[in-house]
Amino acid sequence: MPTIITGGIRTSSYSFLHTKQISYSTAKVYLSGINNNFVEQGQESFLKHPDIARSLQGFKRLHPTPKDRRLPITLTTLRYMKQRLTSEPLISPLDKALFWSACTLAYSGYLRASEFTARRGPASHTLQFRDVKVKQQSISLLLRTSKTDQYAKGNKIRIPATGRSVCPVAAIREYLQLRPDTETQDGPFFVRLRSAPLTHSFFASTLKSCLSGFPNASRYSTHGFRIGAATEASRQGLNPDEIRQAGRWKSTCYAGYIRKKSHATGLNIYSNLLN
Numbered sequence: 001m002p003t004i005i006t007g008g009i010r011t012s013s014y015s016f017l018h019t020k021q022i023s024y025s026t027a028k029v030y031l032s033g034i035n036n037n038f039v040e041q042g043q044e045s046f047l048k049h050p051d052i053a054r055s056l057q058g059f060k061r062l063h064p065t066p067k068d069r070r071l072p073i074t075l076t077t078l079r080y081m082k083q084r085l086t087s088e089p090l091i092s093p094l095d096k097a098l099f100w101s102a103c104t105l106a107y108s109g110y111l112r113a114s115e116f117t118a119r120r121g122p123a124s125h126t127l128q129f130r131d132v133k134v135k136q137q138s139i140s141l142l143l144r145t146s147k148t149d150q151y152a153k154g155n156k157i158r159i160p161a162t163g164r165s166v167c168p169v170a171a172i173r174e175y176l177q178l179r180p181d182t183e184t185q186d187g188p189f190f191v192r193l194r195s196a197p198l199t200h201s202f203f204a205s206t207l208k209s210c211l212s213g214f215p216n217a218s219r220y221s222t223h224g225f226r227i228g229a230a231t232e233a234s235r236q237g238l239n240p241d242e243i244r245q246a247g248r249w250k251s252t253c254y255a256g257y258i259r260k261k262s263h264a265t266g267l268n269i270y271s272n273l274l275n
Contacts (some may be wrong), residue, residue, distance in 0.1 A: 072228035106225035
């Protein structure tokens with residue numbers, strides 16, 4: 001059955017979206033949801049209608065997708081954080097080792113914060129102790145669930161040691177020496193005192209604290225680890241397929257994580273950390 005799109009429906013729909021002052025990408029999400037309902041009722045997709053396509057292009061010109069201003073967390077950033085963390089008197093040795101190992105793992109493994117931190121409710125979805133294997137020169141992870149793994153098939157990740165100041169294997173070994181209940185195979189891998197799981201709020205707030213005084217500190221977030229990993233991989237010459245697979249991206253959206261412009265401006269004052 002052909003989809004009937006009247007001028008009134010089209011005008012009222014776009015007037016509503018325009019008054020909400022939402023971005024083009026958000027508008028497409030809304031329209032896709034409505035379109036799915038049409039298709040489920042046996043009608044053709046209205047997104048292919050020429051009037052809708054023209055209207056979307058006009059909406060895109062009026063409401064362009066905001067530029068992603070989040071900065072990549074690079075090796076320079078990590079070294080600065082490590083120095084700040086070492087001299088922080090209000091953070092316990094366990095929390096320091098926990099936070100630093102989580103940072104190095106997030107960067108080296110292209111991890112989302114949701115894959116190793118907990119929010120509300122049980123922490124069974126986060127990285128589990130039994131799913132981390134530490135070897136002499138590498139770490140093996142099993143991510144049982146993730147954003148792009150809708151059917152929970154799991155993803156295996158191997159992260160090698162670097163032998164440098166930012167080394168995930170060395171950081172994890174130091175954390176395991178302080179981790180509570182290391183004998184059990186149950187529960188989250190990253191835990192604080194009394195085996196409380198590492199929460200997203202604690203990780204984000206500690207990240208903010210460690211970047212205090214760093215250039216453009218407000219533009220860094222927990223997603224900066226994936227942005228930084230993808231940006232560095234591109235700079236090192238990895239091809240698009242290798243970057244996409246490393247970050248477990250299912251589409252070309254990985255390209256949006258790569259920052260083309262150098263963010264070294266203003267960082268030369270921290271060159272003493274590059275060792």
